[in-house]
Amino acid sequence: MFLVSASTLAGEPQAKIGAKLTDFERVDAGGKAFKLTQVLQGSKAVVVDFWSSRCPVSQKYEPVLKKLAADYTGKGVAFLAVDSNYNEPTEEIQKVRSERGAPYPVLLDGKDGSLATYFGASHTPEAYLVTPDGVLAYHGNLDEIGGALDAVLAGKAVPKSETRAFGCSIKRP
């Protein structure tokens, strides 16, 4: 399907559109563990959105993500936010999530942001869509993920699998 780049090195992004993702597990700000393969069981798709308690763009897009969750959770889509910013404390994440009324868990990516590295996520918000069989179907902005969601739910090809938008750089140590 895709040629594997000869320059791929350990630590570089590995998630690719059309390829199966490696399983991952992270705990949320409340200490509950979420494993991709378990979340995928019984789901028709999973949205993973890189999120921040401090980024104004992430904040601005919280209603967009909440609306997507409201519209698609009933259709079998699971939502996971991920905070990969090393400088955002767990208590702050928990507080902000609660204040914004986010219905999805916010997973903690640890100080190294290794999940962001794996996904190749560089800013917030930056979203990914995973099919029930664990294949990455979409990477990009939250404005256009709806079309990809509809396509995956309908078993059709995603019309635009990569989109871009401005956002806050994920803060690394």
Added chain:
Amino acid sequence: MEAIQLRRVDAAGFQSELDARRGHPVFVNFWASWCEPCIAEFPELVRAAREWRPRGISFVSVSADEATDLGPVEQTLERFGAPFDSVLVASGDIDALIRQVDTDWTGALPASFLYDPSGAKVRKELGMVTPQMLESWFRWVVTGADRR
């Protein structure tokens, strides 16, 4: 200080801006008023513009703020006295604009790019620039001393 003229540009407008500046090196910085590291590097960009514009480098500043509310952009420019050649505001199809600027760039801010006089992109930094980096970029593009 001269009044700062803001201009909204989409992907085509951005390209026109570069085309119009062909013949000179062009430094382009993408930023937003809400972006902390962008604001942190702003004084260095201002300092670099004061030093290098007289030596022939054009400075194009592109804001990623909402094109519908330019107040925060104007306030930031006034606060720093931004001595740039152009201040543009990204608008229209942002996905297309980001893609056109650089295929490796997802839109994380800040991001800076250097174009040579032929319009070819010769340097990029997806993240904050450093004074040493800018010095090296500009010295290289102006003198061509290290070109190979």
